[in-house]
Amino acid sequence: MPYFDAASSAPLHPVARQALLASLDEGWADPTRLYREGRRARMLLDAAREAAAEAVGCRADELVFASSGTRAVHAGIAGALGGRHRIGRHLIVSAVEHSSVLHAADAHEAGGGSVAQVEVDRQGRVTPASYADALRPDTALACLQSANHEVGTEQPVAEVASVCRESGVPLLVDAAQSLGWGPVQGDWSLLTASAHKWGGPSGVGLLVVRKGVRFVSQGPADERESGRAAGFENLPGIVAAAASLRAVRAEAEQEAVRLRELTERIRVRVPRSVPDVEVVGDPERRLPGIVTFSCLYVDGETLLHELDREGFSVSSGSSCTSSTLTPSHVLKAMGVLSEGNVRVSLPMGTPEEDVERFLAVLPGAVAEVREKLGAPVAAATVRQDDALVVDALGRRCPIPVIELAKVIGDVPVGGTVRVLSDDEAARLDIPAWCEMRGQEYVGEEPADRGSAYVVRRIS
Amino acid sequence: MPYFDAASSAPLHPVARQALLASLDEGWADPTRLYREGRRARMLLDAAREAAAEAVGCRADELVFASSGTRAVHAGIAGALGGRHRIGRHLIVSAVEHSSVLHAADAHEAGGGSVAQVEVDRQGRVTPASYADALRPDTALACLQSANHEVGTEQPVAEVASVCRESGVPLLVDAAQSLGWGPVQGDWSLLTASAHKWGGPSGVGLLVVRKGVRFVSQGPADERESGRAAGFENLPGIVAAAASLRAVRAEAEQEAVRLRELTERIRVRVPRSVPDVEVVGDPERRLPGIVTFSCLYVDGETLLHELDREGFSVSSGSSCTSSTLTPSHVLKAMGVLSEGNVRVSLPMGTPEEDVERFLAVLPGAVAEVREKLGAPVAAATVRQDDALVVDALGRRCPIPVIELAKVIGDVPVGGTVRVLSDDEAARLDIPAWCEMRGQEYVGEEPADRGSAYVVRRIS
Numbered sequence: 001m002p003y004f005d006a007a008s009s010a011p012l013h014p015v016a017r018q019a020l021l022a023s024l025d026e027g028w029a030d031p032t033r034l035y036r037e038g039r040r041a042r043m044l045l046d047a048a049r050e051a052a053a054e055a056v057g058c059r060a061d062e063l064v065f066a067s068s069g070t071r072a073v074h075a076g077i078a079g080a081l082g083g084r085h086r087i088g089r090h091l092i093v094s095a096v097e098h099s100s101v102l103h104a105a106d107a108h109e110a111g112g113g114s115v116a117q118v119e120v121d122r123q124g125r126v127t128p129a130s131y132a133d134a135l136r137p138d139t140a141l142a143c144l145q146s147a148n149h150e151v152g153t154e155q156p157v158a159e160v161a162s163v164c165r166e167s168g169v170p171l172l173v174d175a176a177q178s179l180g181w182g183p184v185q186g187d188w189s190l191l192t193a194s195a196h197k198w199g200g201p202s203g204v205g206l207l208v209v210r211k212g213v214r215f216v217s218q219g220p221a222d223e224r225e226s227g228r229a230a231g232f233e234n235l236p237g238i239v240a241a242a243a244s245l246r247a248v249r250a251e252a253e254q255e256a257v258r259l260r261e262l263t264e265r266i267r268v269r270v271p272r273s274v275p276d277v278e279v280v281g282d283p284e285r286r287l288p289g290i291v292t293f294s295c296l297y298v299d300g301e302t303l304l305h306e307l308d309r310e311g312f313s314v315s316s317g318s319s320c321t322s323s324t325l326t327p328s329h330v331l332k333a334m335g336v337l338s339e340g341n342v343r344v345s346l347p348m349g350t351p352e353e354d355v356e357r358f359l360a361v362l363p364g365a366v367a368e369v370r371e372k373l374g375a376p377v378a379a380a381t382v383r384q385d386d387a388l389v390v391d392a393l394g395r396r397c398p399i400p401v402i403e404l405a406k407v408i409g410d411v412p413v414g415g416t417v418r419v420l421s422d423d424e425a426a427r428l429d430i431p432a433w434c435e436m437r438g439q440e441y442v443g444e445e446p447a448d449r450g451s452a453y454v455v456r457r458i459s
Numbered sequence: 460m461p462y463f464d465a466a467s468s469a470p471l472h473p474v475a476r477q478a479l480l481a482s483l484d485e486g487w488a489d490p491t492r493l494y495r496e497g498r499r500a501r502m503l504l505d506a507a508r509e510a511a512a513e514a515v516g517c518r519a520d521e522l523v524f525a526s527s528g529t530r531a532v533h534a535g536i537a538g539a540l541g542g543r544h545r546i547g548r549h550l551i552v553s554a555v556e557h558s559s560v561l562h563a564a565d566a567h568e569a570g571g572g573s574v575a576q577v578e579v580d581r582q583g584r585v586t587p588a589s590y591a592d593a594l595r596p597d598t599a600l601a602c603l604q605s606a607n608h609e610v611g612t613e614q615p616v617a618e619v620a621s622v623c624r625e626s627g628v629p630l631l632v633d634a635a636q637s638l639g640w641g642p643v644q645g646d647w648s649l650l651t652a653s654a655h656k657w658g659g660p661s662g663v664g665l666l667v668v669r670k671g672v673r674f675v676s677q678g679p680a681d682e683r684e685s686g687r688a689a690g691f692e693n694l695p696g697i698v699a700a701a702a703s704l705r706a707v708r709a710e711a712e713q714e715a716v717r718l719r720e721l722t723e724r725i726r727v728r729v730p731r732s733v734p735d736v737e738v739v740g741d742p743e744r745r746l747p748g749i750v751t752f753s754c755l756y757v758d759g760e761t762l763l764h765e766l767d768r769e770g771f772s773v774s775s776g777s778s779c780t781s782s783t784l785t786p787s788h789v790l791k792a793m794g795v796l797s798e799g800n801v802r803v804s805l806p807m808g809t810p811e812e813d814v815e816r817f818l819a820v821l822p823g824a825v826a827e828v829r830e831k832l833g834a835p836v837a838a839a840t841v842r843q844d845d846a847l848v849v850d851a852l853g854r855r856c857p858i859p860v861i862e863l864a865k866v867i868g869d870v871p872v873g874g875t876v877r878v879l880s881d882d883e884a885a886r887l888d889i890p891a892w893c894e895m896r897g898q899e900y901v902g903e904e905p906a907d908r909g910s911a912y913v914v915r916r917i918s
Contacts (some may be wrong), residue, residue, distance in 0.1 A: 003496055008489045009691065017483060024476060028661065030467045034763060035772035037462055067526030068690030074679045100689070103679035111769065196691060202487065203526065203662040203693030219678065220562035221534045230559070231527030232468065234657060234662030234693065304493060313494035 001311045002354035006197075007149050007177060007290055007345035008315055013199030016244035020236050021199060027235035032223070041235055046240035053329045055245045056191060057183040061207045064225035065238045069176045070100040072205035075217065075228060076172055076190050077104040080141045083214030084170070089113035089136020094126045094145065094155070095333035097148070098174055101143050102135065102329070123282040124153040124334045133161045135167045142171050146178040150317050150330040150343055151281030152263075152290030160184025170213050172216055176288060179206075180248045180348075181256060189213045195241035198248050199348065203234050204241040247346065255348050256288040263291040266344055273363045278436055280336045289346040292317075294331070296433060297402045298340025298369050306365040307342075312358055317341045318397065318425070326424040327397075329343025337432035338425055339398040340366070373402060388417040393449050397425035401433050404455065408439065411457040416442060422450030430455065460770045461813035465656075466608050466636060466749055466804035467774055472658030475703035479660060479695050486694035491682070500694055507623060507701035514704045515641040515667055519653040522667045523684035524697045528635045528653025529559040531664035533854030534676065534687060535631055535649050538565040539600045540572065542673030543629075547597020549574035553585045553604065554792035555631055560602050561788070564749075582741040583612040583793045590619045594626045601630050604850070605637040609776050609789040609802055611722075611749030617645025628680055629672050637745060639666075639707045639807075640715060648672045653701035656706045658807065663700040707807065715747040721814045722750040725803055731814045732822045734743050737895055739795045750806040751776075753790070755892060756861045757799025757828050765824040767785070771817055776800045777856065777884070785883045786856075796891035798857040832861060847883070852908050856884035860892050863914065867898065870916040875901060881909030889914065 003011060020311030027044045046060075053060040081091065093105050095117045100193060104117045116134045118126050142164050147154045157173055164171040170189030178184065180198030190213060195204035207228060209215045213382060221227045239360035249296035271277045276296035295303065300318025307314055317328025318341040344358070388411050392400040400421040411417050419430060427444065430453040434441035442454035460472060486503045488496035505519075525531035540550065552564050554576045564574045575593045577585050590601060601623050606613045616632055623630040624843060629648030637643065639657030643650060649672060654663035666687060668674045680686040730736045735755035754762065759777025766773055772864040776787025777800040786797035803817070847870055851859035859880040870876050886903065889912040893900035901913035 001495070003488075003494075005488075005492065005494070005496075007488055008492060014485050020483070021480070024471055024479070024660075028471050028655065029464075029772075033464065033467060033527070033772070033774060034760070035462075035464070035767045036460070037464075037772055055847040067530065067693070070681060070690035071526065074689065078678070099681060100679070101680055105691070107679040111577075194691070196487065201483075201693070201695065202691050203696055205690070217536070222529060222558060222562055228616070230533065230562070231529035231664070232653065232661050234526070234660070235694070236660065236698070237693070291736060310496045313488075313492070313496055315492060368499055429867055 001313075002315045002350070002358065004344045004346055004350070004358070005313050005315050006347040007343065009196050009202070010199045010347050011334065012201060013244040013247060015287070016039055016240040020240035020245035023236040023239040024190060027239055029422060031233060031235065044239050045233060045235060049237045051242040051246055052206060054207065055249055056179070056181065058191075058208050059211065061226075062210055063206060064228045065233060066205035066207050066225075067203055067230040067231065067234060069192060069197070069205040071229070072192040072194070072207040073100040073174060074104050076192050076207050076209070077101070077108070077141065077143065078218040079215045079228065080170055080172060080190055080213065080215035081108060082218045084140040086381065087140050088136070090136050090139040091115045092118060092131065092134045092139060092142040094118045094123050094143070096120050096148050096330045097145055098149055098176060101174055103146070103342050108422070120333050122334055122336060123418045124148050124151045124280070124330065125153055125282060126160065126286075128156055128159040128163045132163045135164070135169060139169050142169055144171060146173055146175040146184050147287045148281070148330060149177050150328055151292045151334070152286040153282040154285045154287065157184055157188065161186040161188045169325060177319060180245065181252050181288065182249070195244070198245055200241035200244040201237045242314055251348060252288035259288040259348070259350065262346060263289060263344070263442050264351065265355060266267070266291045266359065269359050270362060273359065274366050276436065278337045278432065280331070280334060286357070289348075290343065291339065292343045292356060294337040295340030295342070295366050296436065297398050297405065298366055299342050299373060299398055300339065302369045303340055303342065303365060306368060307361070310361045310365065313363070315343045319341065327428050330359065335428070335431070337429055337436065339401060339429045340369075373398065388415070390417060390419045391417055392421045392423070392426075395423065396423050400426045401429050404430065404433065408455070413457050413459065416450045416454050416456045418454050420447055420450060420452050426453060427451070461809070461817065462772045462775050463803045463805055463809075465806035466802065468661070469658040469806050471660060472703040472706060474706035475659050475699040478702035479699035482695040482698040486698055490692060490694065503698050504692060504694060507697045509742060510701040510705055511665060514642065514708055515638070515665065517650075518670065520685075522665060523668055523687045524688065524692060525664035525666050525684075525688040526662055526698075528656070528664040530652060530688070531651040531653070531666040532557070532559040532633060535651050535668070535719065535891050536560070536567070536600065536602065537677040538668070538674045538687065539629055539631060539649055539672065540567060541675035541677045543599040543877070546599050547595070549575065549595050549598040551575045551577060551590065551593045551598060551601040553577045553579060553602070555579050555583050555607050555609075556602060556604055557608055557635060560633055569695050579792050581795060582772070583607050583610045583739070583789065584741060584744070585614055585619065587615055587618040587622045591622045594623070594628060598626070598628045601628055603630060603632060605632055605634040605643050606746045607740070607789060608636050609787055610751045610793070611746040612741040613744045613746065616643055618648065620645040620647045621671060640705065640747065641708070645867065654696070654703070657704055659700035659703040660696045663696045667861050698804050710807060718747040718805050718809065721805060721809065722748060722803070724814060725750045725818065728818050729821060732818065733825050734789055735895065737796045737891065739790070739793065748807075749802065751800065751802045753796040754799030754801070754825050756832060756857050756864065756875050756893065757825055758832060758857055759798065759800050761828045761831065762799055762801065762824060765827060766820070769820045769824060771820070774802045776802065780888050786887050791887055794887070794890070796888055796895065798888045798906060799828075834859065848872070849876060849878045851878055851880045851882070851885070855882050856888060859885045860888050863889060863892065867914070867916055870918045872916050872918065875913050875915045877911045877913050879906055879909060879911050885912060886910070895901070
């Protein structure tokens with residue numbers, strides 16, 4: 001039963017399991033106590049900190065353990081902003097950051113701060129120049145992920161770090177997706193990561209604050225973890241996290257080559273075997289194990305269920321699978337198709353056969369979903385002032401795009417069709433469909449309900 | 460090697476270990492995902508929540524898992540205050556709460572809120588009347604521990620809860636020390652607890668918010684745990700926490716009787732076998748496993764080292780063992796002797812022989828420390844305007860009290876002696892010595908350095 005959602009959470013690495021078991025017996029006491037059980041716990045904690053710091057490439061006293069990657073991000077951003085509140089309250093983030101960063105930015109804005117979102121290109125990448133443009137005299141902090149969690153695109157962290165450094169602004173790097181593969185290059189100031197992404201246990205995050213970076217922890221603190229992560233340490237988890245990071249790193253170089261070849265197969269072969277697919281994210285500068293594609297005329301949730309029935313666990317940024325009814329903010333920022341979106345993220349050690357079987361199964365699964373959705377259609381098509389109108393109001397993705405595809409043949413070349421839709425995904429997916437199909441996306445117009453998306457037939 | 464510091468952290472319960480192992484294999488995936496690994500994780504999480512809620516005596520949807528008891532307290536206090544900020548910003552806590560509560564109160568005060576500390580009696584207990592007195596029209600929240608972590612005294616939670624309920628003020632109960640022994644009685648509104656205190660793993664706290672209690676999470680949140688505890692769930696830890704809580708509860712009634720008898724032996728026999736000892740905390744209404752006493756003329760850190768050499772792990776609220784150079788805020792609020800303070804907190808299952816051996820070893824350990832300290836004394840004793848003056852400036856506890864005890868014989872009955880000291884512990888320990896010795900504590904006077912503590916010889 002192949003699990004292809006490592007970017008969400010990786011299965012526990014065998015070394016993590018062993019280390020966790022060993023430290024359950026040795027590491028349950030309070031490491032601040034002076035008796036032997038406390039001293040033993042302190043030794044384990046110190047050794048784990050040394051090991052993690054070595055993997056990060058920082059000093060041990062720059063690294064603290066938080067209770068999750070999310071907590072590390074929240075505490076890191078709040079502390080860095082707190083340390084520079086006299087400079088100003090301007091925060092820069094990229095548009096494709098992990099939700100933990102964006103939630104911290106929202107909280108900062110709700111508290112009276114200001115936030116600039118740096119846009120990305122169609123591959124999901126920022127440019128150092130766009131960070132340079134966003135910097136202001138009152139910028140307290142900039143944030144950039146090392147690589148994107150949904151499409152795998154690597155960010156120019158080192159270049160952005162030097163742009164920030166020139167202006168004296170610290171850069172916080174969310175390295176959750178990449179730290180297992182190697183240290184983050186460049187002159188960054190803060191770094192966060194999450195152990196369960198590299199095969200460590202859940203319940204452990206890393207927060208690194210370089211010496212010299214002004215940092216004032218916000219909210220109630222205690223004497224643990226340099227006052228940066230309150231609460232009794234999850235010591236067995238910490239020990240397992242550090243041990244597995246070291247183990248994963250030892251395998252990383254070789255495994256990166258192997259997984260990159262496997263994801264490349266998916267990148268190349270899915271568009272050949274499945275019609276109307278867009279592979280998204282950078283084809284070269286990307287994480288080894290992640291590949292993401294979107295399938296026209298497919299409801300992401302149904303496709304995930306089909307794949308689950310075939311034994312494959314993958315995730316999706318489609319709005320169809322999310323409780324928010326909006327497509328993933330990453331796909332949105334990239335301006336790529338979101339319907340029928342599938343993210344495949346291979347855990348280390350994924351056997352080649354599993355990927356081959358996925359490639360064999362996918363075309364049938366997509367075809368089945370398309371057949372189900374294509375049959376009964378309730379949307380009404382009417383002529384209005386000589387222009388074709390597709391009324392897809394109240395219909396969820398991918399129906400609006402399916403209806404558009406059905407009527408485009410009836411539109412004379414040079415003529416237009418208006419798709420009425422109140423589904424948030426249509427705003428992303430109708431232009432994406434036009435680009436994939438070689439038709440012209442004229443634009444969006446307000447309508448009584450939802451919007452009218454105007455498309456001109458070119459060919 | 461007897462470990463007698465369960466109130467700090469209990470050794471992992473065998474059931475916690477088993478449950479943790481089992482869920483490492485089943486519970487590493489993201490419980491929000493729809494594929495089988497996610498559904499399995501969701502089932503484990505739901506079952507753990509049901510089990511924990513049953514043990515607490517609440518609905519499952521009232522309980523969320525936080526990453527520690529401290530985080531549960533911080534999030535609970537901030538959210539309850541946030542939910543009632545229109546009512547006001549007044550917070551009531553007892554003077555003997557756990558530091559996590561007091562740190563949250565400090566943060567609230569730093570943010571412009573106001574805090575009232577309710578005093579305790581010499582046993583460490585608050586009265587419902589004192590909470591009633593502290594309530595104001597702008598009181599947003601009151602906090603009270605179920606039982607004290609340093610001396611074991613149980614608080615009148617149900618009575619305080621009804622006093623608060625009458626004024627429409629929610630009561631948050633920190634049940635960290637008692638939840639393993641049984642549910643918290645009374646009509647409380649919020650409750651927090653910490654798994655590693657009952658033999659669960661570290662990295663898991665409980666936060667319960669009763670339906671109908673206004674609660675607005677503060678800071679960045681995500682969709683996990685009802686928006687009350689952000690970050691990927693520590694699922695194996697959560698499963699182990701819930702399983703061990705159930706297991707500990709099954710043994711609690713019988714074990715409470717047994718441990719209460721063992722701590723009673725310590726309460727009764729230590730003052731008989733060790734001279735100049737004060738047992739502190741309520742003799743009756745107390746937790747089964749905790750007993751605390753203070754030894755005159757003893758340096759707590761040295762005594763802990765002596766006991767550690769003999770194989771006993773205990774903790775101390777003496778200033779001598781703390782990095783802050785002040786005695787425990789609990790002993791201070793109770794107004795009891797802090798020097799030579801020892802807290803014995805027995806884990807469930809502690810064998811009788813271990814307690815007997817402790818009782819056998821303690822008198823020798825105390826005598827040895829006293830002998831070491833009693834020998835060379837540098838404090839100068841001078842007569843000043845016909846009154847005896849002991850200059851203990853620059854000397855740490857227990858030296859000022861030792862010097863006082865040495866000279867009291869030279870003071871004529873009815874005459875006074877002034878002890879000059881700049882040690883924070885003297886403020887607590889000199890009056891406590893007077894009470895134990897039947898001498899009169901006249902009061903504290905300002906001095907060029909530190910304070911002068913004036914004592915009249917009565918007998």
